[in-house]
Each structure stands twice: as C-alpha cells, then as structure tokens.
Amino acid sequence: MRIYMTVLAAMLASAGHAAETPPLAGNEIKIGYRESAAPFSFAEGQRPAGYTIDLCEHIVDAIRKTMAPTALKVTYVPLTSSDRVDKVKHGAVDLECGATTVTAQRAADVAFSQPIFYADTKILVKAGSGIQSIAGLKGKRVIVNQGAAGAPLLAKADLDQGLHIQFVKSLDTRESFKSLQQDKVDAFVHDDVQLARLAATSTSAKDFMLLNESLSSDPIAIMVRKDNPQLKQVVDATLARVAASGELSKIYAKWFMTPAFKFPMGAALKRSLKMP
Numbered sequence: 001m002r003i004y005m006t007v008l009a010a011m012l013a014s015a016g017h018a019a020e021t022p023p024l025a026g027n028e029i030k031i032g033y034r035e036s037a038a039p040f041s042f043a044e045g046q047r048p049a050g051y052t053i054d055l056c057e058h059i060v061d062a063i064r065k066t067m068a069p070t071a072l073k074v075t076y077v078p079l080t081s082s083d084r085v086d087k088v089k090h091g092a093v094d095l096e097c098g099a100t101t102v103t104a105q106r107a108a109d110v111a112f113s114q115p116i117f118y119a120d121t122k123i124l125v126k127a128g129s130g131i132q133s134i135a136g137l138k139g140k141r142v143i144v145n146q147g148a149a150g151a152p153l154l155a156k157a158d159l160d161q162g163l164h165i166q167f168v169k170s171l172d173t174r175e176s177f178k179s180l181q182q183d184k185v186d187a188f189v190h191d192d193v194q195l196a197r198l199a200a201t202s203t204s205a206k207d208f209m210l211l212n213e214s215l216s217s218d219p220i221a222i223m224v225r226k227d228n229p230q231l232k233q234v235v236d237a238t239l240a241r242v243a244a245s246g247e248l249s250k251i252y253a254k255w256f257m258t259p260a261f262k263f264p265m266g267a268a269l270k271r272s273l274k275m276p
Helices: 002-018 051-067 084-089 150-161 173-181 192-200 229-245 247-256 267-274
Strands: 028-034 041-044 047-049 073-079 095-101 110-112 117-126 141-145 166-170 187-191 208-210 216-225
Touching: 028 041, 028 051, 028 084, 041 051, 041 095, 047 051, 047 073, 051 095, 051 216, 051 229, 051 247, 073 084, 084 095, 084 110, 084 216, 095 117, 117 173, 117 192, 117 267, 141 150, 141 173, 150 166, 150 187, 166 173, 173 187, 173 192, 187 192, 192 208, 216 229, 216 267, 229 247
Parallel strands: 028 073, 028 095, 141 166, 141 187
Antiparallel strands: 041 047, 095 216, 110 216, 117 187, 117 208, 117 216
C-alpha cells in the first residue's frame, strides 16, 4: 500500500505540474465514443453512456478544475472501429472513451491511459453449430468488426492453420451479432465481455455459446493524442485517484454486475488497480 500511495502521489504531483500547461488548447473537449460497444460506451438518448464514459466524466471534471473559472464545453463524437485511431491521431477527438484494445500498432500512432479493463478475444457461435474451437472454423463464415484487434489475430490463425475462413467484415457490433442471430455467419469474433453481454441480453441467450479458447488477452484503455502529454497526465492521475478511492470499482459494478448481465472483475484488472 505504501508503494501504491507513493506512485499515486507522484502521478497527482505530475498532473498538478501539467496543469501549468493547459491540457486543452481551447475551452472545448471532444470525447469520442462507440455507439454499439456496451457496456463500455453506447448511444443513449441525447448523449452516450457506459463504463468508459463514466470514467471519462471524472477526467472532464479534473480538467475543469485546471481551467476554472472558464466554462468547459463537452462535445461527444461518434466513432467506428475503423476510424477511431485516426480521429484521435489527427485531433478530431481529444479522448476516445470506448472499448479499444492496446496494441503495438495502435501505440505507434496514439497514447494510451493505464488499463481500464482486460479482455480476451473470443469466438461466439450458435449453441448447435458443432464448432468447439478455432480449428472448427475451417471453411466457416466468420464476422469481425473492421479495425478490431481480433481481425488480424484471426487472420493469422487462418493462415497458420490453413482454415480457409470466409471473412465477413462489419462496422458495427450490433450488426455483427444480428448477422449471427440470423445465421448469415457461423461465428462472431470480438472481445469476450461484449460477446457475453450481447448473448446474455438477447431474447434467446441459451442459443449462443462462447468458446473457451482465446485468441489473445489484452488491456483496454482510453486513447489520447501522442502530442498532448499534459492531457495524458491528467487522464492517468484521475484514473489512479478514482481507483484508489474505490469509485472505479463502483462504476465497474454498475455496468458489469447487473441483474441481466454479470461479468466479475478479473484478476488482471484488480492487480492493475492496486498498482497503476
């Protein structure tokens, strides 16, 4: 605990120093989000909602304190799985508050916060499909979201194992799941938590099966422009403070431990929260 508090104090001090240089050039912060990445972010009425959105609201509050008494305008910008990295890289949004997996390729273009979640890339199929593993996808129609981390992983497995998968690309998670529901594809590859939630909250949860085999296990984080270290410092310090106060665990429970869907916090995230 002493080590953790030392790290937290250093991050908060760093954020305080960063406040000398404003984290934003103007009086507006543009928040990018995904419209169909529940429970991380999704469209709900006039504004988005979700686990990552709640965390980003704490970040916005921290930024407001560095700008007082100037009012801060918050603008929400919908993103897709294929354009989110470019929109952050080129400044169309300041924060990407969705469900983006940290990869080396993405890290070459953008900066990432400390992890806010750890997800396995898994495969969702119909319960009676007979598909039990990645090898069972041989010759099958498999849908992946364009730009998602699972796409290149599955492509590599396809090449390595000679599966001859029929790839189907999609821009929307809900549409991908709908294709599986309607038997237009045989499997859907995506983050396990989103696949589990889609199946659990559908009208026929028993009709779907999430395979045990994983293509990878990776952290999910908030994206920030690489050329704005001041904003990244505020992001990381805020997440550390929210984790230390126990608020992050409460936000997690709000979105992942509901009556309709339960996805307990994993060991990797628990370790990360103890040592940001």
